[in-house]
Amino acid sequence: xxxxxxxxxxxxxxxxxxxxxxxxxxxxxxxxxxxxxxxxxxxxxxxxxxxxxxxxxxxxxxxxxxxxxxxxxxxxxxxxxxxxxxxxxxxxxxxxxxxxxxxxxxxxxxxxxxxxxxxxxxxxxxxxxxxxxxxxxxxxxxxxxxxxxxxxxxxxxxxxxxxxxxxx
Ligand code: CUA
Numbered sequence: 001x002x003x004x005x006x007x008x009x010x011x012x013x014x015x016x017x018x019x020x021x022x023x024x025x026x027x028x029x030x031x032x033x034x035x036x037x038x039x040x041x042x043x044x045x046x047x048x049x050x051x052x053x054x055x056x057x058x059x060x061x062x063x064x065x066x067x068x069x070x071x072x073x074x075x076x077x078x079x080x081x082x083x084x085x086x087x088x089x090x091x092x093x094x095x096x097x098x099x100x101x102x103x104x105x106x107x108x109x110x111x112x113x114x115x116x117x118x119x120x121x122x123x124x125x126x127x128x129x130x131x132x133x134x135x136x137x138x139x140x141x142x143x144x145x146x147x148x149x150x151x152x153x154x155x156x157x158x159x160x161x162x163x164x165x166x167x168x
Contacts, residue, residue, distance in 0.1 A: 037115045039124035048074060048100050061087060063164060068126075069093045075117045076100035078146030080137055086155045088162035089132045097123045105141035108154055116141060129156040 003011075028034070048054040054074055060082050064070040069088070074081045075097055087093050097106060097117050104117040110131070115123045129135075139150035 032112055034112055034114075037123060037125050039122065041122040041124065042120055043098055043122050045099055045101065045119040048098055053096070054098050056081075061085060061093075061164065064094065069164070071095045073097040073106075074100055075104040075106065075139070075150075077102065077144050078139075078150040080106065080139070080150070080152040083152040084155070085153070086157055086162065087129065088159045089129050089156050090159055091162075092126055092128045094124065094126045097125075102143050103141050104139050104143050104150070106137055107140040108135050108137045111135060113137075114140070132156045132158055 043051065043054070049056065052058065053072060059072050059074060061069060061071045069091060071085065071087065071093060073085075073095065076099065080097075095106075095113065095115075097115070098121075099117045099119045102119060105115065106117060106123070107114045111127065111129055113125060113127050113129075115125050117123045133156055135154040135156060137152050137154055139147055141147075143150065
């Protein structure tokens, strides 16, 4: 088969570019400890309010049975509930998030908390926040006309200042 030399050159260049970009992504992922969420757990998104875990009274941060701090959140058009949350810095925190309607995404600026929230599934991500401050959690999957206004606040406070109701 005859391949024009110039065409051949472009084939090499495009392969090089593809592998170069894969290399950048890999280096970035390793450097920033980014990994895809791997929890697969189904839930009936139309009945979240009737479940023990995702009903309105149970949302927020608490200590789970295994001792880990756990944040239970609902994503629904157009907000994340609870809308303000305080968490301690440098502490592993398990986020469990479910959608009450359509596909949403949670992206917390300047942190590695970023996951899709697919209706019918529970998104689970464990991470810890090295820096204190006020962070915005944005929805990063287009979910409707109010998508741009779908966000909430995460306050990361020094570990010593954090107190959970019921903790000594
Ligand atoms: Cu929820 Cu965009």
